[in-house]
Amino acid sequence: MAEEKKVVRKTVETARDMGRYMENYYRELDEASRTHNRKIAWCTSVGPAEILRAMGFLLYFPETHSAMLGSTRMATDYIPYANAIGYSPDVCSYMTADVGAFLQGITPLSKTYPGIEAIPRPDVLVFNTNQCRDVQDWFSWYARKYNVPIIGVHGNVGVNEVTEPIVNAIAEQIEGLVEPLEKISGNKFYMDKFREVVGLSRQCSDLWRDVLEAAAAKPSPLTFFDGSTLMGPAVVGRGTQAAVDIYIKLLAEIKQRVANKVAAVDDEKYRLYWEGMPVWGRLSAHSKLFASLKTNVLASTYCSSWIFTALDAKDPFKSMARAYTELFIVRSEDYKEQYIKDKIKLYQVDGIIYHDAKTCATNSNCRYGMHKRMEAELGIPTLMINGDLNDLRCISDEQTATNIEAFIEQLADRK
Numbered sequence: 001m002a003e004e005k006k007v008v009r010k011t012v013e014t015a016r017d018m019g020r021y022m023e024n025y026y027r028e029l030d031e032a033s034r035t036h037n038r039k040i041a042w043c044t045s046v047g048p049a050e051i052l053r054a055m056g057f058l059l060y061f062p063e064t065h066s067a068m069l070g071s072t073r074m075a076t077d078y079i080p081y082a083n084a085i086g087y088s089p090d091v092c093s094y095m096t097a098d099v100g101a102f103l104q105g106i107t108p109l110s111k112t113y114p115g116i117e118a119i120p121r122p123d124v125l126v127f128n129t130n131q132c133r134d135v136q137d138w139f140s141w142y143a144r145k146y147n148v149p150i151i152g153v154h155g156n157v158g159v160n161e162v163t164e165p166i167v168n169a170i171a172e173q174i175e176g177l178v179e180p181l182e183k184i185s186g187n188k189f190y191m192d193k194f195r196e197v198v199g200l201s202r203q204c205s206d207l208w209r210d211v212l213e214a215a216a217a218k219p220s221p222l223t224f225f226d227g228s229t230l231m232g233p234a235v236v237g238r239g240t241q242a243a244v245d246i247y248i249k250l251l252a253e254i255k256q257r258v259a260n261k262v263a264a265v266d267d268e269k270y271r272l273y274w275e276g277m278p279v280w281g282r283l284s285a286h287s288k289l290f291a292s293l294k295t296n297v298l299a300s301t302y303c304s305s306w307i308f309t310a311l312d313a314k315d316p317f318k319s320m321a322r323a324y325t326e327l328f329i330v331r332s333e334d335y336k337e338q339y340i341k342d343k344i345k346l347y348q349v350d351g352i353i354y355h356d357a358k359t360c361a362t363n364s365n366c367r368y369g370m371h372k373r374m375e376a377e378l379g380i381p382t383l384m385i386n387g388d389l390n391d392l393r394c395i396s397d398e399q400t401a402t403n404i405e406a407f408i409e410q411l412a413d414r415k
Contacts, residue, residue, distance in 0.1 A: 272352065
């Protein structure tokens, strides 16, 4: 990567609390896995977490583990082991990194949290294909390996309008999980507990939305790179009071930053929107590169993936179905374009970065001309960078830096 100017990174104080939260989360899972004192459900990141939590399961999200493999730059070393057993280099590198690390008996949890030697053993695996089909294949491999049940929800894709028939069909699938989960957990399903969990999940979602939207302030108190590390409890802890409490604290800190005009990037000159997945192994490097160019990548579609404004404790099954079908990743091209237009207006950005992640077609929205259409309609420059979420062999640091620097020069000329 091109030589970077010295950049002082501003620390979000609540990040320390989040670090402790995540450690406690993984240690509780590790104890349950070793002692069998609680049932453990593996869940996809936008899967039916609320119903699992309401039925007493501890939840483990393999995608967060894969993000750790990426951010610690371990993923690239272990992807070939999954390729060797037949997984294509073109399929999700979250999946292949995770499977490859498992085959070698490796987990970044051991280094981050000494004493944890392995990922938690599942009692059941529960997926939702609203993200992509790869999550089902990913979980199916582990179901065979551990010889445990796998159940799930088959979501829709390419949805333009979220209609009642669509919602009802998904709600019926979610409700259908109750009976098998009662048998696996040994616990009876209670509607009151379910409503409570859905209500807490909605609170967490609303607080996380308010944190992200605070980035619209000038100067912005947050970056996309901050958001990618601060969203942990919103992913793994939704439906718990502890997650709600930590985002209450984070939001108060961010609001104070806004009031004091504390800029996440000193002398902010340019504001960008990031469309697509992070490059986990280059999160810090990209943060420093943009900051050195007085540019704040302050918002993204990705970090908003855990905003579920449709959740309603009064109607938990249908509202879960609606919330998980309203997500950006599930929607049509027309919807996605309007969504991005609304975000560009909200955050008052100067340009858009599109990340074409080689192994994540579902989260790469620049393969069918969207970025060029948006550029023409909005009159806002766009830049497409090639890379991947986890496989660092797919990214050229030098080319990425050169392209980004040239893009910022283009923005400077426009101003």
